[in-house]
Amino acid sequence: xxxxxxxxxxxxxxxxxxxxxxxxxxxxxxxxxxxxxxxxxxxxxxxxxxxxxxxxxxxxxxxxxxxxxxxxxxxxxxxxxxxxxxxxxxxxxxxxxxxxxxxxxxxxxxxxxxxxxxxxxxxxxxxxxxxxxxxxxxxxxxxxxxxxxxxxxxxxxxxxxxxxxxxxxxxxxxxxxxxxxxxxxxxxxxxxxxxxxxxxxxxxxxxxxxxxxxxxxxxxxxxxxxxxxxxxxxxxxxxxxxxxxxxxxxxxxxxxxxxxxxxxxxxxxxxxxxxxxxxxxxxxxxxxxxxxxxxxxxxxxxxxxxxxxxxxxxxxxxxxxxxxxxxxxxxxxxxxxxxxxxxxxxxxxxxxxxxxxxxxxxxxxxxxxxxxxxxxxxxxxxxxxxxx
Numbered sequence: 001x002x003x004x005x006x007x008x009x010x011x012x013x014x015x016x017x018x019x020x021x022x023x024x025x026x027x028x029x030x031x032x033x034x035x036x037x038x039x040x041x042x043x044x045x046x047x048x049x050x051x052x053x054x055x056x057x058x059x060x061x062x063x064x065x066x067x068x069x070x071x072x073x074x075x076x077x078x079x080x081x082x083x084x085x086x087x088x089x090x091x092x093x094x095x096x097x098x099x100x101x102x103x104x105x106x107x108x109x110x111x112x113x114x115x116x117x118x119x120x121x122x123x124x125x126x127x128x129x130x131x132x133x134x135x136x137x138x139x140x141x142x143x144x145x146x147x148x149x150x151x152x153x154x155x156x157x158x159x160x161x162x163x164x165x166x167x168x169x170x171x172x173x174x175x176x177x178x179x180x181x182x183x184x185x186x187x188x189x190x191x192x193x194x195x196x197x198x199x200x201x202x203x204x205x206x207x208x209x210x211x212x213x214x215x216x217x218x219x220x221x222x223x224x225x226x227x228x229x230x231x232x233x234x235x236x237x238x239x240x241x242x243x244x245x246x247x248x249x250x251x252x253x254x255x256x257x258x259x260x261x262x263x264x265x266x267x268x269x270x271x272x273x274x275x276x277x278x279x280x281x282x283x284x285x286x287x288x289x290x291x292x293x294x295x296x297x298x299x300x301x302x303x304x305x306x307x308x309x310x311x312x313x314x315x316x317x318x319x320x321x322x323x324x325x326x327x328x329x330x331x332x333x334x335x336x337x338x339x340x341x342x343x344x345x346x347x348x349x350x351x352x353x354x355x356x357x358x359x360x361x362x363x364x365x366x367x368x369x370x371x372x373x374x375x376x377x378x379x380x381x382x383x384x385x386x387x388x
Contacts, residue, residue, distance in 0.1 A: 001357050003384060004032035006107055006335070007369035008039070009063035009089035014051045017096045025100055027374065029381035032103035034164055034365055035093050037155065038062050038078055040112050047373045058082065059114035064090035070154055076116055076123060076147035094158040103161040110148055111137040112167040112175065125170065125197035128220040136171050139290070140201035140256045145263065152264045156271025163268055164304055166278040169257045170197060170290045190227035192288055193220045197253065206252040216249045250288060257290035258299055265300045274301035276333055282318060283325035294326035304333040304365070308342055312351040319359050333363035338383070339376040346382035353383055
């Protein structure tokens with residue numbers, strides 16, 4: 001079973017290459033590192049960082065040096081984080097990983113990008129009322145799709161083994177933003193419907209497969225407005241709404257996501273890389289986000305999912321659920337957390353790893369290098385040694 005730890009470039013730069021890679025190989029005993037290449041805004045606490053305890057990450061920043069020639073003529077383009085200065089963390093990581101016989105993966109957040117959404121609102125998803133969700137990019141937009149393909153291709157020059165594609169899909173309303181507020185209770189139906197995109201590109205994609213996109217948008221407006229106007233209103237059950245034209249519209253959105261993932265995987269393969277689709281919700285949870293897991297599993301080089309749970313039995317259930325939805329465990333990579341909430345001992349973690357190996361899962365990753373104590377890195381090493 002292959003193993004890796006997810007990390008930020010700032011972990012590498014703040015600690016230095018020798019301590020950083022030494023901790024990965026000697027303490028965690030993993031065979032690879034999964035380094036964030038583009039990431040969203042965040043504020044995190046770093047327990048063992050030698051330079052800081054709290055750090056803010058810039059919205060939609062890149063942690064490699066974009067090649068100007070690759071982006072010539074494109075409006076959507078990555079911008080290197082100020083935190084990396086004049087360095088190229090991916091070049092450094094690539095050289096160190098190769099020297100130590102480790103694999104380098106790129107953890108890439110594609111469409112959840114505040115900076116690009118605010119700078120280019122015409123590329124952001126548009127709800128049924130015409131409001132743009134500026135923390136995201138719409139996967140149906142041609143410029144966004146070109147951005148995704150170019151971004152994937154940029155990783156090939158670093159000898160990346162696999163791109164862990166996070167946020168390569170639509171997002172719901174509550175995806176997280178600074179001081180996001182909901183003072184009136186909207187209810188799950190209104191929230192779900194407010195997350196659907198009705199931009200010109202999404203409506204055109206729906207019409208191309210015979211869906212009356214404008215009628216669906218009008219239907220969604222009525223349902224949302226009923227919930228906004230009267231808290232005592234009884235909205236149409238989602239199961240009833242998700243029939244007919246609306247269901248077909250969401251299916252068209254899923255086709256948009258699948259085709260974009262296929263294009264990204266094709267570019268990755270041409271560059272000697274794999275592309276795995278990161279699915280945080282698990283089977284049955286991503287329909288409104290355009291995630292069709294069985295189809296995606298046959299389109300990309302693998303599916304990566306969260307195995308966050310306190311017991312091994314719960315991890316088994318999470319993985320088994322994929323098989324029930326037509327996704328073989330042999331196509332999965334599973335992320336485990338070796339620290340609080342999920343894990344209290346090396347034995348607990350080793351049992352989870354044993355379950356994954358028993359089910360035929362080929363890759364396990366651990367979240368997250370900079371956000372855990374060094375003792376949690378030791379726990380990974382002990383668990384991997386125990387489970388071999």
